[in-house]
């Protein structure tokens with residue numbers, strides 16, 4: 001019997017890259033244009049980091065963090081006024097602290113633990129729904145959705161990324177320090193790029209795009225052009 005006839009390529013665009021490159025912004029625009037769903041996988045790692053801190057588990061305690069990841073009681077609620085999806089951990093809404101730099105650092109520390117990553121794998125794959133999914137993270141194209149027909153690796157210089165994060169936080173009224181943000185971004189880059197499991201690297205066949213000197217619209221245009229080659233029926237025109 002020939003099974004290949006049953007293999008259907010999923011409608012998935014993966015968007016991987018370092019912090020502040022513009023992945024979340026690009027993913028929202030793509031999902032909006034296509035009417036697709038979004039997976040912000042970083043939120044799962046952020047919630048796991050926050051959960052470890054909440055339960056006084058050391059962020060490098062492999063056994064306990066992995067156990068926490070396997071039983072993570074997490075939910076997502078749509079905030080009707082902001083239209084943002086907010087993570088809820090064990091009944092506590094984490095909207096106020098999930099995007100903080102501390103949560104990002106905690107996330108990248110627990111994200112080093114292979115068994116914790118393994119525990120979150122299926123949860124991430126379950127986000128796939130028709131008509132399609134835009135998946136934002138570090139290993140979307142390499143590990144979580146290796147069969148995705150379109151893979152994007154979005155990057156930018158650390159300085160540009162820190163500037164963007166600074167402006168983003170200031171706009172939200174959050175106090176921020178440029179030097180500290182740059183140091184934090186560099187530390188997270190280093191940890192994400194050098195970990196032995198699912199390091200931050202471009203997937204084979206990924207479209208690598210440096211957004212340092214590009215506007216958001218220019219990034220979107222280039223990504224749509226690239227995607228149209230693999231998904232002409234969805235994106236041509």
Ligand SMILES: Nc1ncnc2c1ncn2[C@@H]1O[C@H](COP(=O)(O)OP(=O)(O)O)[C@@H](O)[C@H]1O
Nearest residue numbers: 019020021022023024025164168211214215216
């Ligand atoms: N090409 C770009 N030029 C200028 N600012 C950008 C660009 N892409 C994203 N931004 C801004 O940078 C900030 C971080 O972007 P975000 O999408 O959250 O990055 P990531 O998800 O990769 O961490 C946001 O305020 C966003 O509006």
Ligand SMILES: Nc1ccn([C@@H]2O[C@H](COP(=O)(O)OP(=O)(O)O)[C@@H](O)[C@H]2O)c(=O)n1
Nearest residue numbers: 019020041042043045107108111137138139
């Ligand atoms: N697929 C993913 C997504 C995030 N992460 C980890 O989670 C951290 C926070 O991810 P994020 O996407 O929320 O961070 P930002 O790019 O928004 O700053 C990253 O620095 C990674 O260490 C990961 O390991 N794998």
